[in-house]
Amino acid sequence: MPTPTPLDLTALAKQTAPGRASDMADGLVASEILRIAAEIRGLITSGTAICNLTVGDFDPKQFPIPDRLRTEITKALEGGETNYPPSDGIPQLRQAVQRYYERELGLKYPVESVLIAGGARPLIYAIYRAIVNAGDRVVYPLPSWNNVHYIHMLGATGVPLPCTPENRFLPTLEDLRAALPTARLVCLNSPLNPTGTAIAPDVLRGICDAIVAENQQRDERGARGVFLMYDHIYWPLCVGETQHATPPELVPEMARYTIFVDGISKAFAATGVRVGWSVGPADVIGKMSAILGHVGAWAPRAEQFASAALLDDSAGCAAYNTKFIAGIQSRLDACYQSLNEMKKQGLPVDVIAPMGAIYLSARIHPFGKKTPDGKVLKTNEDVRSWILSSSQIGVVPFQAFGVPDESGWFRLSVGAASEEQILAAMPRLQTALQALS
Numbered sequence: 001m002p003t004p005t006p007l008d009l010t011a012l013a014k015q016t017a018p019g020r021a022s023d024m025a026d027g028l029v030a031s032e033i034l035r036i037a038a039e040i041r042g043l044i045t046s047g048t049a050i051c052n053l054t055v056g057d058f059d060p061k062q063f064p065i066p067d068r069l070r071t072e073i074t075k076a077l078e079g080g081e082t083n084y085p086p087s088d089g090i091p092q093l094r095q096a097v098q099r100y101y102e103r104e105l106g107l108k109y110p111v112e113s114v115l116i117a118g119g120a121r122p123l124i125y126a127i128y129r130a131i132v133n134a135g136d137r138v139v140y141p142l143p144s145w146n147n148v149h150y151i152h153m154l155g156a157t158g159v160p161l162p163c164t165p166e167n168r169f170l171p172t173l174e175d176l177r178a179a180l181p182t183a184r185l186v187c188l189n190s191p192l193n194p195t196g197t198a199i200a201p202d203v204l205r206g207i208c209d210a211i212v213a214e215n216q217q218r219d220e221r222g223a224r225g226v227f228l229m230y231d232h233i234y235w236p237l238c239v240g241e242t243q244h245a246t247p248p249e250l251v252p253e254m255a256r257y258t259i260f261v262d263g264i265s266k267a268f269a270a271t272g273v274r275v276g277w278s279v280g281p282a283d284v285i286g287k288m289s290a291i292l293g294h295v296g297a298w299a300p301r302a303e304q305f306a307s308a309a310l311l312d313d314s315a316g317c318a319a320y321n322t323k324f325i326a327g328i329q330s331r332l333d334a335c336y337q338s339l340n341e342m343k344k345q346g347l348p349v350d351v352i353a354p355m356g357a358i359y360l361s362a363r364i365h366p367f368g369k370k371t372p373d374g375k376v377l378k379t380n381e382d383v384r385s386w387i388l389s390s391s392q393i394g395v396v397p398f399q400a401f402g403v404p405d406e407s408g409w410f411r412l413s414v415g416a417a418s419e420e421q422i423l424a425a426m427p428r429l430q431t432a433l434q435a436l437s
Contacts, residue, residue, distance in 0.1 A: 024153060031146075032400035036384075040394045051417050051425035053335075054394040056145075056193060056358065058415040063269040063327060066320045068313055072306030073273075085301040087293035089116025089277070096308040097277050103314060107248055109255075112282040115289050116304060120233050120263050120276040122297035125150060126288035127229050127259050127278065128185070132156050136184035141171040143401035143409075145193045159183065160402060165409070168197035168352055169361060173206040180214050180226065189231040191238060191356030194401045194411035196332070198238060198355040201245035208251035215257060227284070228254065231261040233276070234357035236321055239329045242355040256281055259288075264307055266357070268320065269415070275299040275307045328358055331414035331422055335360050338426035347433045348408075358415040362395075364429075365408030369436040377436075379406050390432035393425045 037055050044050055064070075088094070094114040101107045117123045124146075132138060134155035140147040142160045151158040159179045163169045170192060180186070188207075190199040208228075215225045228247060235244045247254035263276030276299070278285060292298070299307075310317065332354040339351040339362050350363035364387065366377050371390070377383050380397035387393050395410040403409065414422065 024155070028149065028152060031149075033396055036394065036396055036400070039388075043388075049392060050388075051391075051393045051421045053412040053414065053417060053422075054396050055416055056413050057271050058269040058358075059417070060269070062418055063324065063415060065270045065273065066268055066310060066316065068316050069264070069268060069270060069273070069306050069310045072309040073302050076302035076305040081302045081305055083301060085116075085298050085304055087296075087298055088289040089114070089299070090301065090304045090308070093275075093277075093304045093308040093311075096311040097279065100311040101279060105246055105249065107246065107279075109279055110282060113279050113285055115278045115285045115292070116299055117276050117278070117292055118274040118297050118299045119265055119271075120231070120261050122292055122295065123261050123263075123276055123278045123288070124229070124231070125153075126291045126297075127227075127261070127284075128154050128156070129291050130284055130287040131185050131227050131259075133184075137179070137182050138185045138187065139176065139179045139183045140187040141169070141175070141189075141192075143169060143192075143194050143398045143403045144187065144189060145401060147187050148402050156184075162403075165350070165352060165361070165363070168355070169195040170197055170199050170203070171207075172203060173210060176207055177210065180210055183226045184224065185227050185229060186211065187229045187231070190244070191232075191234040191242070191359075193234070193357060194359055194396070194398065195352065195361040196354045196357045196359030197352060197361065198242050198244065201243060201250060204245050204247065205250040208247045208254045211257060212251055212253045225257065228258045229261065230258050233262050234266050235262075236267040237325065237328060237358065238356040239325060239332060239354055244356070259284060264310070268310065269324065273303050273307075275303050327419075328414065329354075330419050331417065332358075332360055334419050334422045335362070335412055335414065335426070338423075338430075342426075342430050342433065345430075347430065349433070358413050360412040360414070362410050362412055363408045364395075364410060364433075366433060366436050367406070367408065372435055372437075380408060380410070383408060384410070387429065387432070390435075391425060391428040393429055 040050055040052050040054055093116055094111050097114045098111050128150045132154050137157045137159050138151050139159045142162045161171050161175045163171055211228055218225050230247055238244050247258045259278055259280035265271045336351055339349050342349040348366045352361040354360050364383055370376050384397050395412055398409040
């Protein structure tokens with residue numbers, strides 16, 4: 001039979017008109033990080049060499065996933081593990097996460113408290129959906145990653161807590177105290193994306209004591225409680241002397257109110273493998289499971305079997321982590337030391353020592369200065385674009401994480417760059433700063 005002439009629907013498919021989408025979808029702001037990342041990809045595709053410090057991801061050439069994980073995925077696929085997994089995760093992985101938390105964090109949970117999903121994002125959405133009603137107040141620090149978008153999708157009321165560089169952009173108990181009595185959900189992330197800083201155990205203990213006390217008061221008057229979403233997906237990536245802590249370890253009663261967000265994405269450079277988990281109160285985890293069951297956001301079956309084998313390999317995890325952390329820390333140190341040296345030379349740069357994750361907070365603030373071609377740098381976007389064009393370095397302004405100020409603070413992410421690329425790029429930035437007038 002002759003091949004039929006295809007019906008060209010291009011013009012119809014590209015037509016737009018007001019009101020075709022929901023109000024929520026129309027009001028949803030696109031990711032600034034993804035916009036910048038697309039610009040960087042375009043430059044790289046065109047042949048421009050860029051030191052890409054924008055994406056919260058890993059270049060597999062720099063940071064490959066563990067051999068055990070790769071081997072076990074292949075083994076599971078060859079063994080026919082290609083059908084639907086249970087909507088809450090295969091039992092083998094839920095039990096492996098249970099053992100992993102007991103072994104590595106000293107937290108013993110029942111298996112009913114463990115939920116598996118296709119990475120951390122569906123779990124964060126499920127936490128919001130399971131806990132928050134339209135109009136409920138959600139407390140979160142500024143800067144932080146994507147809370148504003150989840151709040152918008154649910155029609156909740158956001159209560160941002162602006163954090164300062166003096167506190168390493170982390171919330172304190174004093175920041176939280178006024179907002180807590182009306183809060184339904186508190187969102188904390190440590191180590192923090194975008195800043196690469198981590199909450200100190202004594203600060204976290206004070207916050208947890210306050211949440212427990214608030215819930216006791218609400219229990220007495222029959223009011224709905226307040227929960228803590230504790231996103232610690234970067235916890236295995238603490239660097240230097242940073243001590244990671246968890247709410248239930250510091251205040252055991254917090255087990256009733258804490259919902260963890262975690263997974264293999266960051267701890268094992270496996271962002272594309274899409275295996276994440278939540279651990280928390282069994283009743284809330286059950287509601288989240290029901291929500292994700294309807295969404296179909298489960299992790300792929302073969303990858304779940306592989307992740308279970310990986311997490312149960314304690315020696316293998318430790319060996320991988322040692323080499324992995326060394327690579328991350330060397331890159332963070334290269335950025336930090338170079339920027340700190342520029343600051344010592346009197347250039348308009350500030351930087352906060354890295355504590356964890358793959359991020360560094362840097363302030364590059366040549367505001368009011370002119371570039372060699374006469375452009376005056378007035379905004380963070382001016383500075384970002386100038387850094388990219390003059391130094392071939394991609395960075396992300398804190399505006400992408402909800403901070404409105406034109407303060408010159410940027411996130412530098414080291415997962416997709418080599419130490420050699422960073423060491424070559426920093427002198428370019430120094431030269432560009434020195435050329436400003």
